[in-house]
Amino acid sequence: MTIPAWPEDVPTHPLLVIDYQLLKKREASEIERLWEAATKLGFWYLKNHEADQLAQNMFDLGVEVMDLPLEEKMKYEQGNEGSSAGYKMAGGNAVAANGEPDTSEFLNVAKDDALAWPKLVRRAPPGTSYPEPALAKMDSVIVPFVKKSLEVNSLIMDIFNDKLGLRKGRLAEFHPDNEFSGGEARIIKNNATLSTEKIAIGSHTDFGSLSFLHNRLGGLQVLPPGSETWQYVKPLEGHAICNIGDALSIFSGGILRSNLHRVMPPPSTQANNVRWSLVFFSRPSNSAVLRALTEESDIIAKAVAAAQAGADGKKFDTGSTAGEWFARRIRNQRIANRTGPETWMASRGTERIEVV
Numbered sequence: 001m002t003i004p005a006w007p008e009d010v011p012t013h014p015l016l017v018i019d020y021q022l023l024k025k026r027e028a029s030e031i032e033r034l035w036e037a038a039t040k041l042g043f044w045y046l047k048n049h050e051a052d053q054l055a056q057n058m059f060d061l062g063v064e065v066m067d068l069p070l071e072e073k074m075k076y077e078q079g080n081e082g083s084s085a086g087y088k089m090a091g092g093n094a095v096a097a098n099g100e101p102d103t104s105e106f107l108n109v110a111k112d113d114a115l116a117w118p119k120l121v122r123r124a125p126p127g128t129s130y131p132e133p134a135l136a137k138m139d140s141v142i143v144p145f146v147k148k149s150l151e152v153n154s155l156i157m158d159i160f161n162d163k164l165g166l167r168k169g170r171l172a173e174f175h176p177d178n179e180f181s182g183g184e185a186r187i188i189k190n191n192a193t194l195s196t197e198k199i200a201i202g203s204h205t206d207f208g209s210l211s212f213l214h215n216r217l218g219g220l221q222v223l224p225p226g227s228e229t230w231q232y233v234k235p236l237e238g239h240a241i242c243n244i245g246d247a248l249s250i251f252s253g254g255i256l257r258s259n260l261h262r263v264m265p266p267p268s269t270q271a272n273n274v275r276w277s278l279v280f281f282s283r284p285s286n287s288a289v290l291r292a293l294t295e296e297s298d299i300i301a302k303a304v305a306a307a308q309a310g311a312d313g314k315k316f317d318t319g320s321t322a323g324e325w326f327a328r329r330i331r332n333q334r335i336a337n338r339t340g341p342e343t344w345m346a347s348r349g350t351e352r353i354e355v356v
């Protein structure tokens with residue numbers, strides 16, 4: 001599909017552009033810019049990230065999967081138990097406290113299944129696991145995308161690790177390849193709508209550590225700190241969008257920011273088109289406890305002390321493992337589990353950390 005030009009009269013929120021090649025060389029000025037992006041908004045563009053073709057292959061696979069009859073896709077629906085691997089039907093999740101349904105379909109492939117392939121360790125057996133085109137392209141498309149995304153996110157986390165004053169490799173210990181986690185690749189389809197106001201994915205923070213996102217058409221919006229107005233993030237060709245999730249925010253005592261965002265249909269000149277998007281989520285092992293690493297870094301200890309002294313009294317000790325945090329949020333987004341507005345509140349993340 002040719003991508004209609006971005007409507008230049010639609011206001012956008014600028015993001016810093018970070019060069020992955022310079023991060024690989026550990027260039028000090030690039031690390032400082034990354035740190036600024038990660039601590040102020042928690043979102044940035046990443047260029048020269050080596051995953052463009054791999055992402056394009058995932059988008060092509062997305063078309064094959066989403067073109068299957070709904071009845072076929074529903075055999076792989078993720079269900080209501082708090083696990084996200086598999087297919088998520090449009091309308092499966094709420095987008096707001098009033099229970100309004102979402103309009104996006106997902107294919108979620110667990111990082112554990114991609115790394116164990118040709119075994120399936122989370123979704124088994126084939127036939128009830130993932131739609132056939134996903135199994136057929138696991139080797140050629142999904143596994144290479146997952147591995148490259150893990151590499152990119154690990155390098156960025158290693159930089160955060162050192163900036164936070166943690167001992168070498170500490171954050172990596174929360175993200176071993178060989179332990180189960182909620183890490184996953186997600187292909188998202190939002191059908192063309194005449195409305196540009198119908199929420200496709202409701203306001204949320206990401207559940208895990210780092211998200212590596214590929215946008216084509218606009219629709220992603222952030223709620224910048226201190227603002228009450230949602231602002232679009234303009235997709236830039238060849239640039240991924242990276243953002244911090246709850247786990248890194250909690251580990252760092254709030255130094256790294258997990259910012260609210262949502263997805264709307266593409267705006268203005270891009271309206272009334274199918275919107276495709278792709279994310280890889282790095283998430284800590286299910287067994288990792290989500291609390292600030294206060295005893296392991298003076299920098300984090302100071303941040304937690306300052307937050308506790310502040311008006312909101314943030315604690316950064318959730319009493320929850322990453323696995324429980326993830327399952328709670330997934331389960332309470334599901335319309336089928338909804339009892340009332342409290343179900344939506346139970347699906348919230350670090351924006352409510354002060355009351356955890």
Ligand SMILES: O=C(O)CCC(=O)C(=O)O
Nearest residue numbers: 188206215220263277279
């Ligand atoms: O589609 C997008 O641009 C963002 C998707 C997203 O925020 C998510 O799946 O968590």
Ligand SMILES: [Fe+2]
Nearest residue numbers: 204205206261
């Ligand atoms: Fe998100």
